[in-house]
Amino acid sequence: MQFIAILKDSVREALDARIFWIIGIVAGILVLLGLTMSFEPLPMGKVVIGSLITGLTSNENKQGPRRAVLGPRSGGGGLFDAFQGIFRQSNAKINLLEAEPVNGLNLPSAEWKLRLELPREIAKKQGAVDSATFLRDNFGRIANTPVVAIKSVKLVSGSGSAQSDLFDLEIVPLDGFLRIWPHKWSMFFGGLTILDCSTRPMTSFDVLGNQILLLESILVAGIGTWVALMLSVALTSFFIPAMLKKGTVETLLVRPISRWRLLTYKYCGGLLFIGFGTTVILGAVWVTVSFKAGVWSQALLWMIPVIVFYYAFLHSISTLGSVVTRSAVFGLIAACLVWFSLFLLNVAKESILMMDQVAPIVAGIPNPQRSGTVEPGPKIADSTFGKVIMGTHRWLPRPSEIDSFVRSKLQEDLLLGREVEKSPFSPEILDWKESAGITLGHTILALLLACLVFSYRDP
Amino acid sequence: MAGPVLSVSGLTKRFRKFEALVGVNLSVEPGTVFSLLGQNGAGKTTLIKVLLGILKPSEGTARVLGYPVGSVQARRKIGYLPEDHRFPEYHTGPSLLEFYGGLQGIPRHERRKRIGFWLDRVGLGGRESVRIRGYSKGMKQRIGLAQALIHDPDLVFLDEPTDGVDPVGRREIRDLMLDLKRMGKTLFLNSHLLGEVELVSDRVAILNKGKMVREGSLTELTGGRPSWIFGFAKDPTTFRKTLMTLGVPNTYLDSNQASPFHQWEVFPKSEQVLGELVKLAGEDPGGLRFLHPRRESLEDVYLDSLGKKEAAST
Numbered sequence: 070m071q072f073i074a075i076l077k078d079s080v081r082e083a084l085d086a087r088i089f090w091i092i093g094i095v096a097g098i099l100v101l102l103g104l105t106m107s108f109e110p111l112p113m114g115k116v117v118i119g120s121l122i123t124g125l126t127s128n129e130n131k132q133g134p135r136r137a138v139l140g141p142r143s144g145g146g147g148l149f150d151a152f153q154g155i156f157r158q159s160n161a162k163i164n165l166l167e168a169e170p171v172n173g174l175n176l177p178s179a180e181w182k183l184r185l186e187l188p189r190e191i192a193k194k195q196g197a198v199d200s201a202t203f204l205r206d207n208f209g210r211i212a213n214t215p216v217v218a219i220k221s222v223k224l225v226s227g228s229g230s231a232q233s234d235l236f237d238l239e240i241v242p243l244d245g246f247l248r249i250w251p252h253k254w255s256m257f258f259g260g261l262t263i264l265d266c267s268t269r270p271m272t273s274f275d276v277l278g279n280q281i282l283l284l285e286s287i288l289v290a291g292i293g294t295w296v297a298l299m300l301s302v303a304l305t306s307f308f309i310p311a312m313l314k315k316g317t318v319e320t321l322l323v324r325p326i327s328r329w330r331l332l333t334y335k336y337c338g339g340l341l342f343i344g345f346g347t348t349v350i351l352g353a354v355w356v357t358v359s360f361k362a363g364v365w366s367q368a369l370l371w372m373i374p375v376i377v378f379y380y381a382f383l384h385s386i387s388t389l390g391s392v393v394t395r396s397a398v399f400g401l402i403a404a405c406l407v408w409f410s411l412f413l414l415n416v417a418k419e420s421i422l423m424m425d426q427v428a429p430i431v432a433g434i435p436n437p438q439r440s441g442t443v444e445p446g447p448k449i450a451d452s453t454f455g456k457v458i459m460g461t462h463r464w465l466p467r468p469s470e471i472d473s474f475v476r477s478k479l480q481e482d483l484l485l486g487r488e489v490e491k492s493p494f495s496p497e498i499l500d501w502k503e504s505a506g507i508t509l510g511h512t513i514l515a516l517l518l519a520c521l522v523f524s525y526r527d528p
Numbered sequence: 529m530a531g532p533v534l535s536v537s538g539l540t541k542r543f544r545k546f547e548a549l550v551g552v553n554l555s556v557e558p559g560t561v562f563s564l565l566g567q568n569g570a571g572k573t574t575l576i577k578v579l580l581g582i583l584k585p586s587e588g589t590a591r592v593l594g595y596p597v598g599s600v601q602a603r604r605k606i607g608y609l610p611e612d613h614r615f616p617e618y619h620t621g622p623s624l625l626e627f628y629g630g631l632q633g634i635p636r637h638e639r640r641k642r643i644g645f646w647l648d649r650v651g652l653g654g655r656e657s658v659r660i661r662g663y664s665k666g667m668k669q670r671i672g673l674a675q676a677l678i679h680d681p682d683l684v685f686l687d688e689p690t691d692g693v694d695p696v697g698r699r700e701i702r703d704l705m706l707d708l709k710r711m712g713k714t715l716f717l718n719s720h721l722l723g724e725v726e727l728v729s730d731r732v733a734i735l736n737k738g739k740m741v742r743e744g745s746l747t748e749l750t751g752g753r754p755s756w757i758f759g760f761a762k763d764p765t766t767f768r769k770t771l772m773t774l775g776v777p778n779t780y781l782d783s784n785q786a787s788p789f790h791q792w793e794v795f796p797k798s799e800q801v802l803g804e805l806v807k808l809a810g811e812d813p814g815g816l817r818f819l820h821p822r823r824e825s826l827e828d829v830y831l832d833s834l835g836k837k838e839a840a841s842t
Contacts, residue, residue, distance in 0.1 A: 074630025085618030
């Protein structure tokens with residue numbers, strides 16, 4: 070009952086501060102912007118199907134044919150390279166002879182009829198019973214996810230050569246097919262073109278999956294997170310100092326509720342309120358983007374707990390600052406300072422790792438003015454400065470790594486099961502569970518300290 | 529409850545080196561109105577805050593309603609109106625009472641009933657939709673009283689309850705305090721208005737620089753035996769001679785120039801002497817016009833306790 074009372078009080082406080090209006094306005098603007106956006110499929114069916122064939126054969130190994138991999142940093146063998154392969158007409162061992170949409174429309178929703186020339190040795194190398202079975206089992210899959218269903222595989226009798234057979238395939242598009250299809254992305258009802266490969270060579274950013282990934286991971290999960298967090302911390306920074314005002318706190322402290330509980334309930338009130346706001350805004354953005362793109366990726370919704378989780382940390386810092394100083398401004402400054410310090414620490418850590426990665430490469434570049442090889446210097450990460458930075462970074466909250474969790478979810482969802490790829494400059498695989506654990510630990514610690522100060526200090 | 533609702537023993541509160549309360553002893557019986565007097569900074573609010581568990585005592589012990597101060601059990605039965613209260617201004621009267629009622633753990637249906645009752649009782653009925661930011665000082669004081677009483681406490685601490693309230697409102701609040709007393713509640717009153725304290729209090733304590741300098745019932749504090757004022761139309765020569773003969777201490781009151789009467793303040797040592805004097809005064813040719821007792825006022829006691837009586841009269 071006491072928790073509900075404090076919660077309702079927080080809602081009244083938020084209503085009075087017009088916070089719900091702000092949430093509504095922000096959500097409304099984003100929805101309106103989203104509604105002006107369009108993703109228009111380009112007539113590039115043959116390129117997409119060609120990429121599936123290239124992916125089928127571009128990198129064979131003992132485990133079987135490597136699936137085509139999508140992504141902005143595909144690192145070889147990805148869709149980008151697959152497209153390049155088609156254009157270069159070099160790597161393809163399976164030849165796409167014909168590709169026609171059944172209904173005549175060159176669109177991702179169409180069923181397609183294909184004619185392929187498949188060398189017999191490929192099926193043999195992969196241990197398949199025959200070429201038809203090989204095609205049925207492997208064609209149209211990206212990163213183990215089928216993007217098309219094989220309706221029929223027919224050997225064209227009396228055709229082919231001594232080394233290869235001709236096959237007629239009928240394929241039906243699945244969800245993933247739309248995601249790997251090149252689209253023209255524009256805003257303001259086509260007034261502003263963002264990406265369009267109909268007039269230039271195609272890149273991996275031109276497929277719908279990557280476009281949504283770009284939109285959601287950079288604009289929503291990246292910049293959006295920072296804006297949402299800043300807004301949330303600023304809007305709720307006065308919640309606790311207002312409660313601690315002389316003349317107000319006394320009327321609360323005489324109630325039959327312990328001080329730590331009073332503070333924790335008030336803290337949770339802010340948390341629930343931000344959770345609501347984040348759900349409304351992100352939910353609205355998600356529905357709009359998904360509706361306009363036709364791809365209902367649920368990964369973006371992970372942003373809601375992630376933002377609330379990171380806000381919980383910043384709110385605990387702001388709470389501690391407010392309890393110690395009884396000033397909303399100081400609480401806000403404390404949260405912002407901690408946030409900025411963590412950002413700087415992360416930049417320092419990334420810079421050290423990058424420099425340590427680049428140093429041997431630079432040392433290996435031949436220098437005509439000097440003979441012999443140049444030994445790279447000691448790693449910065451091994452210096453005292455480097456150890457301090459890395460050690461501090463390890464034991465402090467890492468917001469950027471928590472963000473990476475959402476990005477990996479978005480990639481998995483939008484890029485058909487692709488794993489989170491290592492940064493080219495980062496040798497470590499991000500452990501978001503450790504990051505979340507450390508952040509949670511710091512949140513609890515800050516809140517605990519705030520409760521101790523509040524409980525044992527005279528108001 | 530059988531014992532005192534409030535018992536304080538050797539209570540000391542220090543803020544760093546400053547001693548706000550020094551060895552305060554106190555006992556308040558149930559169903560009484562206990563008033564605390566003292567100058568600004570004497571430690572009255574500090575004492576109340578310690579008794580409410582808002583501040584922690586540096587030394588000494590205190591029990592409220594049989595529980596240690598600050599315990600949840602004690603707080604369940606205590607009401608408090610702070611002096612400089614600042615209720616959240618986004619609330620309306622009913623929503624504020626709903627909030628505090630919820631914190632007190634009053635069930636919802638019961639809360640609804642009590643909110644309506646107390647809003648009417650403190651004179652805020654019909655103003656349910658007005659937010660506190662639109663309240664006058666008097667209205668804020670009234671809603672403050674309602675929040676202190678919403679959970680039907682046994683002991684109510686009122687710090688300057690009539691501060692900022694107009695005379696009619698003051699009277700209403702005074703009546704409310706007397707009603708609460710009739711209902712068996714114990715009131716701990718902190719007020720600068722000595723007249724108000726005299727009207728409602730059973731016992732009074734005076735705090736000076738953190739120390740309890742006087743404590744007792746109004747009769748005890750203002751003296752058991754009053755002096756008597758004799759008023760004559762003319763100079764009572766026989767009466768004056770008798771006073772001298774009997775050796776009765778007296779003072780001629782000539783300070784009030786506007787009065788047409790000759791007045792003597794007389795301090796008879798016994799009822800017998802008083803009887804003789806009354807008889808003589810009635811027969812005096814000066815013509816006795818009035819006779820009334822005069823007690824020491826609470827203000828006199830208060831100023832005397834603070835050592836400021838002479839300073840005030842000069």
